[in-house]
Amino acid sequence: MLSIDEHSYRGRDMMVTVTCVWPKRRLLAILPDDRMKTLERFLRQLPETVRQRIQAVCIDLKDAWRHAVKRALPGAVIVADPFHVIQDANRRVDEARLVEQQVTGVRLRRWPLLKNENDLTERQAAQLAAIRKHHKNVAHFHWVKEQLRDVYRASNRDEAAAILDRVIFEAQSASDAALLQWGRTLRRWREAILAYHTWRVSNGYTEGVHTKIKLLKRISYGFRNREIYVRKMLLAFIPLAWLTSHPQLLT
Template identity: 65%
Template sequence: MTIDRKESRKKRIQRVLPEARVVADPFHGLQDAGRRMDEARRVERRTGHRLPRWPLLKNEADLTERQAKELATIRQHFRNVAQFHWVKEQLRDVYRATSPEEAKAILDRILFEAEGASDAALVPWGRTLKRWKNEILADHPGGHRTATPRACTRRSNG
């Protein structure tokens, strides 16, 4: 079953359907990554720095030349925001991985970096990803989804 990363839903599914394979929904995972990264950007804005939003949220391959330059500046001058952006992009790569081994290697690298992060908000995010590691890795080539995220949410809430 594909679900968002809510512990209560995961526990309920495991209790009601113990044989069900729980998969962390990639859409919700990347949405959460974007939200966390944008919060790090807003923290910097509160200190008086103006950081553009789109270079951080867009897929790097889709950036305009100007946005790519803005992203390079952010990476150079705003370490915490750059760390959140790196994790977000690496998480995208987990879902783009062509093999389970590649996905696991990328996720392990994320977990290692998050564990030693200088930003206090990045450490608990890393712990959340670690708790959901198996469910995140369950969704990539070679795996399968049993239903759409919305359908699973309706069923698990019903």
């Protein structure tokens, strides 16, 4: 199974990270940019025997990546990364909050809406109750977000599908254009979201790789040459025992 995510090379200049998350976790490649063609070319250049063995690919909610993976690996199942699904939900809820503030002139607290409802303090729970009472549209966004959490808490795929289908129906029946668009996005990604309950794969390991990359960039005081950057990052993930037996790689 593969995990694909992006990280910042410099500012908004992004690169794609490809890792294997099963049966062994390892960094496979750092691509020079985040373009769809670059990712698709990398996947197509994998040996045919390797491509046939890839059962699932975990990605965030990028339609371009989904299409690239489907074309290059038609036999692989696409899994939407749970973290990115919830992150996207929080972003949409916060945007709805800001719009409501601008329209009504009433300040709405951010954390009661973004924080897991089960973890709210008494004060935050009271603030959320007030939002539900006086700001129905924002409350609807918040409901969708919490239901998506329940999708991942579900004990099996059928239970998750029932929750997600209700969410999609409610969102696509809304009068708010942003909520309607969210419902359409969830409909497009329905199978990929539910695939988590079959494969139980996420981009967690890849995010850990990105944390190490950030540390290496800081230690190195940044990079100006892409090729050197990629080589040094890949070198950092080679096991130490293997490096000591091949010292020529360090020169």
